[in-house]
Amino acid sequence: xxxxxxxxxxxxxxxxxxxxxxxxxxxxxVFAGNPPGLARILMPLERLLYRLFGVRPETDMTWKxxxxxxxxxxxxxxxxxxxxxxxxxxxxxxxxxxxxxxPDSSFNTAASFATNTNWQGYGGETTMSYFSQTIALSVxxxxxxxxxxxxxxxLIRGFTRKTSEQIGNFWSDLTRSTLxxxxxxxxxxxxxxxxxxxxxxxxxxxxxxxxxTARYEMPKTGDDGKTVVDEQGNPKMxxxxxxxxxxxxxxxxxxxxxxxxxxxxxxxxxxxSAHPFENPTPLTNFLEMLAILLISAALCHTFGIxxxxxxxxxxxxxxxxxxxxxxxxxxxxxEQSGNxxxxxxxxxxxxxxxxxxxxxxxxxxxxxxxxxxxxxQSGGNMEGKETRFGIVDSALWxxxxxxxxNGSVNAMHDSFTPLGGLVPMLTMQLGEVIFGGVGCGLYGMxxxxxxxxxxxxxxxxxxxxxxxxxxxxxEMKMAALVILTPCVLTLACTALALTAGAGPxxxxxxxxxxxxxxxYAYSSMSNNNGSAFAGFNANVPFHNTLGGFAMxxxxxxxxxxxxxxxxxxxxxxxxxxxxxxxxxxxPLFVALLTAKVLVVGALTFIPALALGPxxxxxxxxx
Amino acid sequence: xxxxxxxxxxxxxxxxxxxxxxxxxxxxMAVTGVAQVLFPWQANGSLLMDGEKPVGSEWIGQPFKxxxxxxxxPSATGPFEYNAGASxxxxxxxxxxxxxxxxxxxxxxLHAADxxxxxxxxVDLVTASGSGLDPHINPAAAExxxxxxxxxxxxxxxxxxxxxxSCTEGRQFGCLGEARVHVLKLNLALDARKPGAR
Numbered sequence: 001x002x003x004x005x006x007x008x009x010x011x012x013x014x015x016x017x018x019x020x021x022x023x024x025x026x027x028x029x030v031f032a033g034n035p036p037g038l039a040r041i042l043m044p045l046e047r048l049l050y051r052l053f054g055v056r057p058e059t060d061m062t063w064k065x066x067x068x069x070x071x072x073x074x075x076x077x078x079x080x081x082x083x084x085x086x087x088x089x090x091x092x093x094x095x096x097x098x099x100x101x102x103p104d105s106s107f108n109t110a111a112s113f114a115t116n117t118n119w120q121g122y123g124g125e126t127t128m129s130y131f132s133q134t135i136a137l138s139v140x141x142x143x144x145x146x147x148x149x150x151x152x153x154x155l156i157r158g159f160t161r162k163t164s165e166q167i168g169n170f171w172s173d174l175t176r177s178t179l180x181x182x183x184x185x186x187x188x189x190x191x192x193x194x195x196x197x198x199x200x201x202x203x204x205x206x207x208x209x210x211x212x213t214a215r216y217e218m219p220k221t222g223d224d225g226k227t228v229v230d231e232q233g234n235p236k237m238x239x240x241x242x243x244x245x246x247x248x249x250x251x252x253x254x255x256x257x258x259x260x261x262x263x264x265x266x267x268x269x270x271x272x273s274a275h276p277f278e279n280p281t282p283l284t285n286f287l288e289m290l291a292i293l294l295i296s297a298a299l300c301h302t303f304g305i306x307x308x309x310x311x312x313x314x315x316x317x318x319x320x321x322x323x324x325x326x327x328x329x330x331x332x333x334x335e336q337s338g339n340x341x342x343x344x345x346x347x348x349x350x351x352x353x354x355x356x357x358x359x360x361x362x363x364x365x366x367x368x369x370x371x372x373x374x375x376x377q378s379g380g381n382m383e384g385k386e387t388r389f390g391i392v393d394s395a396l397w398x399x400x401x402x403x404x405x406n407g408s409v410n411a412m413h414d415s416f417t418p419l420g421g422l423v424p425m426l427t428m429q430l431g432e433v434i435f436g437g438v439g440c441g442l443y444g445m446x447x448x449x450x451x452x453x454x455x456x457x458x459x460x461x462x463x464x465x466x467x468x469x470x471x472x473x474x475e476m477k478m479a480a481l482v483i484l485t486p487c488v489l490t491l492a493c494t495a496l497a498l499t500a501g502a503g504p505x506x507x508x509x510x511x512x513x514x515x516x517x518x519x520y521a522y523s524s525m526s527n528n529n530g531s532a533f534a535g536f537n538a539n540v541p542f543h544n545t546l547g548g549f550a551m552x553x554x555x556x557x558x559x560x561x562x563x564x565x566x567x568x569x570x571x572x573x574x575x576x577x578x579x580x581x582x583x584x585x586x587p588l589f590v591a592l593l594t595a596k597v598l599v600v601g602a603l604t605f606i607p608a609l610a611l612g613p614x615x616x617x618x619x620x621x622x
Numbered sequence: 623x624x625x626x627x628x629x630x631x632x633x634x635x636x637x638x639x640x641x642x643x644x645x646x647x648x649x650x651m652a653v654t655g656v657a658q659v660l661f662p663w664q665a666n667g668s669l670l671m672d673g674e675k676p677v678g679s680e681w682i683g684q685p686f687k688x689x690x691x692x693x694x695x696p697s698a699t700g701p702f703e704y705n706a707g708a709s710x711x712x713x714x715x716x717x718x719x720x721x722x723x724x725x726x727x728x729x730x731x732l733h734a735a736d737x738x739x740x741x742x743x744x745v746d747l748v749t750a751s752g753s754g755l756d757p758h759i760n761p762a763a764a765e766x767x768x769x770x771x772x773x774x775x776x777x778x779x780x781x782x783x784x785x786x787x788s789c790t791e792g793r794q795f796g797c798l799g800e801a802r803v804h805v806l807k808l809n810l811a812l813d814a815r816k817p818g819a820r
Contacts (some may be wrong), residue, residue, distance in 0.1 A: 007797055008797065008798065011797065011798075049640060049644075052636060052640045053633050053636045053637040053640060054632065054633055054636055055633045055637075064623075064626065065626055065630075068623065068626045068627050068630050069630040069633070069634065071627075072627055072630045072631055072634045073630070073634040073637060073638065076634050076635060076638050077638055080638065080642075123708065123709075123710075125707065125708065125709065126707070126708055134646050134647070134650050135642060135646045135647070136646075138645060138646050138649075138650065139641065139642045139645050139646040141645075142641065142645040142649075143638075143641055143645070171633065171637065174637070178641065178644075178645065183644075183645065183649060186649070187649070187652065187653060190653045190657075191653065191656055191657065191660070191661075194653070194656075194657040194660075194661045194664055194665050195660070195661050195664060196664065197664045197668045197680060197681055198664070199664075199665060199666065199667055200653055200654050200657040200658075200665040201654060201657075201658070201665055201666055202654065203666070205707065206666075206667055206669070206676070208669065208676045208677065208678050208679060208682075209675075209676075209677065209678075210678075210684050210685065210704075211677070211678070211684055211686070211691075211806070211809060211810070211813075212684070212685065212686050212687065212688055212691065214685045214702040214703065214704070215702075216701055216702040216703075218701040240701070240702075242702050242705070245682075245684075245704070245705060245706045245707065246706060246707040247667050247679055247682060247706050247707075248706065248707060248709075249666070249667060251650045251653070251654060253653060253657065253665075254649060254650040254653040254654070255650070257653075258645075269709050270708065270709045270710060271709040271710060271711055271752055271753045271754070274709075274711065274751075274752030274753040275709050275753045275755065276681035276682060276683075276753060276755055276756070276757060277667070277681055277682070280668075280680075280681045281794055281799070282793065282794040282798035282799025282800075283794050283795075283798060285798070285799065286798050338745070339716040341716065341717070341722050342722075342725055342745065342748070342749070343742075345722060345725045345726040345729055345748075346726070346729035346730075346733075346742055346743055346748075347725065347729060347742060347743055347744075347745045347748050347749075348741070348742035348743060348744050348745060348762070349745050352762065354761065354792055354793065354800070354801035355792070355796075371792075372761055372787070372790050372791075372792050372801045373761065374761050374762070374764070374765040374783065374786075374787075375761065375762045375765060376760060376761040376762055376801050377744050377745065377746060377760035377761065377762035377763065378760065378800045379745060380745070381716065381745075381749075382745045382746055382749040383712065383714065383716070383721070383749040383750060384711045384712065384713065384749075384750065384751070384752045385749075385751065385752055386751055386752050386753060386756050386758075387695065387746055387751065387756050387758040387759055387760055387800060387802050388756075388758055388799050388800060388802050389799055389800065390799065390800035393798075393799055393800075394752075409752075410752065411711075411752045412711035412712070412713050412752045414711075414713040414714070414715060415711065415712065415713060415714055415715060415716070416716075417716050418716065418717075508713055508714070509713075509714065509715040509717075509718050510718065510719070511717065512717075513715035513716075513717060513718065516715075533713070534711065534713050535712075535713030535714065535715070616715070616716070616717055619717050620716055620717050
């Protein structure tokens with residue numbers, strides 16, 4: 001880690017942890033139905049929304065009713081996304097005249113966006129009309145994120161309520177998350193992004209001339225529209241040239257803001273936030289990275305406030321930050337040291353800072369000047385990375401986007417060094433609980449807390465309790481389901497894809513890296529992340545279908561058991577802490593919880609990782 | 623359970639429609655409205671203009687092969703490099719044999735274009751960017767090409783370096799991202815300096 005890496009990552013962590021405190025407080029007020037200050041002007045709109053939905057927000061639901069409402073609402077959402085994609089060709093706001101999307105790809109995308117995964121088998125600027133992007137995809141970005149928060153709140157209430165059958169009202173939790181949290185934050189972020197150069201319009205693609213005509217070869221097409229092939233079956237090539245190029249347009253900023261804040265991650269363009277129109281400057285990059293983890297970090301404080309002990313929130317946030325910082329260091333170091341094979345080929349991988357050390361005091365506020373050292377470069381493994389971000393911002397983004405279940409990328413993970421690529425893979429495989437998705441990250445982590453408390457209870461031979469609630473057999477069974485489901489899904493789907501033959505044919509890279517592509521794809525879908533080793537051709541019926549089911553299972557087979565735990569906890573009496581109660585805000589507990597998360601992930605996945613990135617690393621360094 | 627689902631069906635449908643209007647119609651329209659009023663140039667693609675005529679975008683790189691121009695990063699877009707209509711990275715892994723050969727070929731091509739410029743090639747110039755549209759190169763990658771461009775244009779190297787410096791940006795606010803040289807602006811400035819050049 002050089003000085004630049006320390007400054008940029010330090011700045012990021014300070015901004016993240018600093019902003020999480022006020023936002024956490026704000027959300028606690030909102031979810032209590034008592035929004036502070038300016039946000040009160042939204043209260044009439046909130047009441048209007050309930051009237052339009054035809055619901056009574058003050059009626060509390062049992063956990064079963066709550067779960068049913070959540071499932072029906074999300075099911076309808078998925079159906080709508082599917083239908084809009086299939087009918088896209090006949091719908092408005094389609095200036096590029098894109099046809100309807102294939103059934104398997106539509107199913108996969110519908111499952112993907114309804115589950116907050118945002119795995120994308122398609123390329124945005126060549127597939128989706130503005131109608132599909134805004135009406136189908138953007139809407140799911142909001143409501144799937146709000147659903148995540150809405151499934152967290154009952155679990156928190158489970159700890160605070162005593163001998164109660166009810167755990168809250170789904171419609172009110174959903175509406176408050178959307179109206180007071182996601183919409184205002186997205187609006188502010190979207191406008192900030194546009195000010196830096198992210199596009200936001202509804203015009204057709206703009207054509208601009210190329211300074212130098214691009215000459216290239218492409219397969220010749222016959223009169224029948226098919227590629228002409230020679231005797232060997234290779235396509236015949238013909239010369240072509242391009243004097244101008246189409247610049248993609250569209251309402252990108254509004255969608256990017258929510259895809260970052262809602263830990264969705266689905267890009268407007270094919271290369272996601274590596275695209276200069278999606279992420280033009282280091283400042284947009286910083287803001288977009290901040291947005292990835294902001295709400296998930298803040299929810300820790302919301303949790304602490306709601307259970308009446310802020311230290312509980314801090315303890316969980318400490319675990320998340322520790323694990324995050326460790327993985328960040330590993331990823332940054334691996335990417336900065338780069339690929340020794342490129343050195344051998346004659347490339348210069350050394351990092352050289354643009355500012356001379358003696359001028360470091362003058363660097364703050366320098367925007368454009370002649371003091372940049374002419375030999376400056378970020379060096380390292382730059383394949384698949386953008387110059388303006390360099391190594392540090394790319395590694396920071398990769399770690400953040402996979403710790404959260406975001407899945408947006410600003411560099412191509414497929415081209416990372418083996419160990420640099422191991423980090424995003426493993427952070428997903430930990431179950432997306434290090435910050436994790438909005439709402440679902442924290443409920444996943446609370447499940448790990450419950451099982452940690454349980455193990456600690458076994459060690460001293462007492463009935464375990466957390467926040468005054470006894471943890472018993474039912475809760476532990478559900479917790480085991482929540483922790484093990486994504487693990488089993490990941491490994492089973494990877495094995496199935498590899499043995500069914502559809503895996504190898506979709507690989508871009510040979511050998512161990514090809515295995516990593518399959519493992520990464522199913523780690524991503526089975527943990528609702530959505531990022532990819534994008535060389536893997538996932539847009540085929542086999543992967544679209546298998547992955548679609550993996551995403552649905554890992555979202556809803558986790559959310560429903562969590563709601564069941566919430567219901568079971570709310571029903572219990574509260575027991576006052578005794579001499580034998582394990583305090584859950586101490587450094588000892590932070591260490592226990594960290595170990596628990598890492599050990600489960602490591603025991604499950606190191607054998608698989610050994611076949612992919614670890615073998616490849618050994619091959620790379622020889 | 624079935625009766626519960628039925629009871630939740632109508633509110634779900636109504637909520638989905640209302641939230642679609644709110645987040646899928648009103649929200650993007652509000653952002654577009656504010657963006658078009660406050661930042662019309664940025665919101666419409668940050669086009670660089672030569673009088674009335676657009677000559678490119680601030681953020682989208684262009685392909686250059688002529689030795690008289692500075693070259694940008696290799697690009698993995700198809701069917702030609704820097705095709706802004708289809709952004710793409712190469713997605714080639716670090717041990718892919720084809721990738722290693724491509725990099726070796728790029729190193730050789732750069733040395734062949736300027737045999738007097740020895741030494742290792744800055745990594746930016748031989749690796750494809752993530753988007754395939756990267757408008758920038760590192761200062762080291764520009765410096766590597768100064769000798770070639772100066773020779774091809776019969777220009778003084780130091781004058782050329784001054785021009786490169788004028789198209790160089792430091793880290794944003796001195797600490798974010800990386801220092802970078804804008805290739806398209808630099809080449810536009812080169813042509814503006816020498817009227818009659820291609």
